[in-house]
Amino acid sequence: MVNYSGSGLDRTFAALADPTRRAMLAMLRKGSRSVSEIAQPFPMSLQAAMKHLDVLSHAGLITRKKEGRKVACALRPRPLKAATRWLKRYEQISEERLDRFEAYVEQLQRGESA
């Protein structure tokens, strides 16, 4: 299901293509959490939740650190930044299109032929 080879962006986007994994990352925005705290809200086995954490870890989106008897997971925002940078190149396109569309609407409002 998830691409384990491929580049950083391949792994980041593949990891983000699952709602459970996105929800896990959202939990970690507030700070680090133990594996059991992260797994708790999801209607799945601890084993299944840990597989999702494996994918996130392999994509470099989280770090895992043993703290006594618990494993603490923390968000690692760098790969998300790279993904955002890739996507931002397209943001401009929507804005350019919107600008053109607005100019067209204004032209129509002034009663000029389009």
Added chain:
Amino acid sequence: MVNYSGSGLDRTFAALADPTRRAMLAMLRKGSRSVSEIAQPFPMSLQAAMKHLDVLSHAGLITRKKEGRKVACALRPRPLKAATRWLKRYEQISEERLDRFEAYVEQLQRGESA
């Protein structure tokens, strides 16, 4: 390989998890292109390239329109915007962390104990 059910974000991120598909979208940033123009630079059969275009189309990232004997593909930036919006929530986190890190370095520079 690609999630055909799931939500919009699932499909968008799954579609972006492949370098060929990202390169195809990058080509379309400059304007619409025919299927054969898009397929041409890639070392794969037209059939394989069309499968990638199917994934992009299913994720709503491109539109396909028959123009005479050709099929023109165009970028549809809306799903990319939704993905950017999701990712931007994490941008703030990196910035907050960087701010804290800078404050810490300044503290060290002033010779205060950390």
